[in-house]
Amino acid sequence: MAAGRTRTELGRALADARAAWGSPAWVAVAAIALAAAVPFLSLPWVRVDALAQTVYLAVTATALGLLVGTAGLPSLGAGAFVAVGAFTSALLVAREDWPLEPAALAGALAALAAALVFGGVVRLRPAFVAASTWALAWLVWLGLLAFPSISGGSQGLIVPDRNLLGLDATPTVHFEVALALLVLTALGIAAVRRGAPGLELTALRQAPPLAVSLGVRLGRRRLGAFAASAFVAGLAGGLSVQLAAVADPASYDPFLSFKLLVAVLLGGAAATLGPAAGVAVLGLIALASGPLARALQLPLERFDAAVAAILLVFVLALGGGGIVPWATRRLAHLGWFQRVRPSLQVTDCYKEEERREVPGGLVLHAQGLRKAYGGVVAVDALSLELVPGEAAALVGPNGSGKTTALRLLSGAVAADAGQVVLGDRDVTTATPSERVRLGIARTLQTVTTFPELTALEDVLVGRSVRRRYGGGIRTALATPNARRETAASEGAALEALALVGLRDVADVETQALTTSERRLVALAAALATEPDVLLVDELAAGVGADELERLAEVVARIRSGGIALLLVEHNLRLVRLVSDRVLVLAAGHVVAEGSVEEVAGSDAVRQAYLGAQTL
């Protein structure tokens, strides 16, 4: 039975692969074959050991590309992980007589451990990430210099000859292994980029608050990227150190980390093969600096490094998004490299998820919530209840604490006092992503969509919280479960878009949509998290009168699914159209609660609005 299933899966995978195979794939295979043949061509100016080291560098840079490009974390510490991998491997080979392969693997694991220890930095703002990883690079380098017992002192650790994969570890063997590693890393990174982890990291990069409000776990995802790039760096370091025959601290100084970052930037952080191209460009700059220094008649070779550094500054000052994206755009004009979009066919593997059992009573119960900022009380003694399928509106003048109330309910802000109970669970201390997981989702007032995603991709981010097989490794290996879930997720995302009436614009970039359409996309994304309670902030902002009917229809459809809604609204006509109940908030307190008619006639409400428009 299991064998039959495996065969079906393999068959399906092969069919997918054959469908996706096109001319770019043939070009890639040809390029790889050509590259692999280079050491055997005995070209006179080619030095295989230098080439192999360059390819190892490209491997590290490619993995760094995921961290820097997709996740948006400017890491100046990649060289530190290479160093950790290199020295662990060198110590094991030289002092404990290990073979090379397990030593290199141990180096990769040591780098991974280091990444986990310092992994907290991924939760910081990008500027802090840059500064912290810079400090890490210096820490590792200074530490190696200061403790010659580990680093072998100024002469370094001598790494004796070893076998690599059964063959004598000559530069040629290292070159082929490095090339294979580069191909594997690139394939893995590309798969991760296209899959759920890549989408979530991109979302975290473009609009962190929005992604977090959709339940994306910022710390975990970014740490995954950080750890993965550290692992690959450590592996490359552990292998290349044997090729270099010596591990000395001077070669693993902060300049290495800098070179890797520049390679990513030059080649294009957004493209999988960008960093590798960047490494090649750096090599060319280094080669060019010698003759250039000679041409400028600078005495002695000591100016080579200075000229190279200055050339780099100029190239960076020119700006641009990198070489590979530039080249891809040029080639796109020629009709190559069309952006291949995954097919949007919903497979029959998608099943209707059973609606979760909701106790017949309250789905949301908040009691006595209070929040004060310094001396200013934003919300005080806020209590409300929601039953499934209900739509309640929270209205009030500006500054009355409506958005704060939503923040308290969703967990973006910790309450000073009070309780929030979801179904039968007390979620007062739960983090926002946990609450999303437990069924309470929210749209944001200011940021509605991710700037560089299409509507479908945007909604898919919301799907991420319900994925079980969306992890990095599963995606990289394209396991059957991951692939099946991806197809199912797309189906669910399309359903959510259809519910808000935007199925046709699934492929349109959100930047090209109108403001109200973007709010609907945000709503669809929140719906994709399969909430029991939906907190909607300013759905009707910027919407014309004729569209209100449409919005009311959308709300009705959501309610019919059993989801409870709490709408914060300024547009009182929409409130009248959709809500069963209205709560009026003024200066952080609920001053009136009841049906629309009851509240409309209330004096307190009129006072709160100070004679503003009537219901």
Added chain:
Amino acid sequence: MLAGLAVLAAGCGKSTGSPPGKIVLAVDVPVTGSPYVAQTIRNGAGLAVDRLNGGGGITVGDRKYKIVVKLYDNHLSARRAVENTRRALSAGAVAIVTDGTGVPATWQLARKDSVPIAITYDGATGLVDPDTRPNVFRIAPTNHAIAFRLAEYTIPKGLKVGLLHDDSAYGQEGAKDVDSAFSANPKSVATRMTLPAVATDLSAQILRARRSGATALLVWGQPSTIAAVLTAARTMGWNVPVFTPPTGADPYIRQRLADHPDWVDGLTFASGRMTAEVGAAPFKAFQSQYEATYGADKVGVTNSKGKQVVQPPEFAMYPYDFVNVLVAALTKAGSVDPHKVLPELNQVTTQGANGDERGFNEHNHEGVVDDDIYFARFHDMTYSPVPDDPLSSTLPTIPQTR
């Protein structure tokens, strides 16, 4: 007829007609990282090469050759040294002159092609071993020799020595040799301390050394550390004699203490002898030749009579001497094939720049032996050999003022 043709052929074989061949000499030095050392080695080797080439080249076998110097920058990194060695070997280098960076890693590579490596700066122990590393030679004072001579010099005077070293690589290397040199006489050691190499002021450490009862200080470290030690000691009124390895002669110390020549007085350093039994003439000739080509190395201070002090080109002698030894070996081997040249390096001797005989043998690849280490003491910003050491008392003072 046939005999005539044979004579003709033999005549054509002579190099009068054909252009001189090329011998590649690789010089692998820290151009970036320690440019002054790199400059010294390059100049020393270059001086010898220019002299040989200027005389029409060298004759090896029955062909004339000119020596081409290929310069590589090892950035003070062992890994770069390995890369450079690979490049030098593929360029067909007949020998590699280096400051010593990366030799533990590069010697095996060079060994495969039987190419000799000559260390002309680094004196660290363990780099040279004729039995296991037959292609590694050194012409430079060794840390081991300097440490033992320092011990030999200070212990009989009854001094209690404070053994100080800084945390630079050089300091840490030397500390090991110093410790083993003084291991037989623990009573002569007042204290052992590690000093931070980049130090603003070492008063605390020197105070501690003084309190430990030291009557002399041995400072193995960078010139900046030695200067800081002198400053700290003299300002607290402690006129302790300070002994150092060759770094004590570095101009930096005199530049730093230019306002206090009396602080520099009494600083004693150990180094390789600049002159030989035959007198100062050969070295002076070498010095004037060096300064004519590269200019005098001004220290930047003046002595009490207002004359400019210059630094004699001591370390440039060593690569200069090696090139001459190498050429002698090439000539004796009659071939530029390294496999034939390497054994001859153990057989030849030449006259060094200072007039001494330079050469190696199967059991000794050190060009500067323990007995060649002398002591010099500073007075009035210039140094001269000390009178109370058997070797040093026989050596003349090299003029250092212009």
Added chain:
Amino acid sequence: MTIALQVLVSGLAAGGVYGLFAAGYSLMYRLTGIVNFAFGDLVGLGIFATLLVLAGTTPVTQSGAHEPRFVGALTVGLIVCVAAGIGTYVGLVQPYLSRGSTIGWVAGTAAVAFAIRAVIGATFQRSSYVFPDPLPFHRVGNAGFIKVAGAQVEARAFFVIGLALALALGSVWLLERSRFGRALRAVSDDAEGARVVGVPVDLVVALAFGLAGALAMIAAIAAAPGEAVNANTGTLLGLKGLIAALAVRFGPPLWAFAAGLVLGVVEAAIANVHLGSWQLGPSYREVLPLLFVLVLIAVWPSRDALEERE
């Protein structure tokens, strides 16, 4: 006790310099949201520009300070430092900032740092240089050393501490009272708002960059005569200033200054700690503070350091 006092004084002197660097980093971060990785090397550039004017690349001695060219050389050095700082901002920071590209300015400032270090190292051959003393401290006490409570301390150390404090407090006064300072505060609160109101944001920020560099360079020059100066001097000063600024998560410049002072004393203490005959040793001097701050910021980030969640 005397050793403790020596550690304290020399630590505070070094810390004063670190503190000014830290304050500079904080100021630049609060103004623009960037970390200027080239900061330390820019100061190093200024120092070596001074040396270059004074004596070319030939050796300089302590007595070089007596030359009348010294003041001119110092001015040139300051101008070079300030100009390079402004140039870095205009050429490699501002363009990327306006595009919102973090990796751009990170790579740009780091590139400037490495380029300066490479050029200095290539031009100046020796492993260390003497920076002449602008003030005649060697006339004070015993060649610049005075006895305080049995401890031998450099008179210059007190000068450096005082100068650093004065510069730090002076900048705070500048920020509070002057028009320039108000403009700076407006920009750091809300750059777009300040632009709308008419504040020449780019000009103000560029000037601030230059000013930060000038302040740090003055402090570095005050301390430089006490130690060997080489291409790494600026880089290491910058690194330590950055660590101190990181420790306070780029908080108010005065806090960063205080963190720098603490760092200086901690460093001196680590290098000198002797428990009986066991010595922690100078090797730990730089490594321990780095490790501590890294762990601190990884494990316990403050709210403004954390990635925005709302």
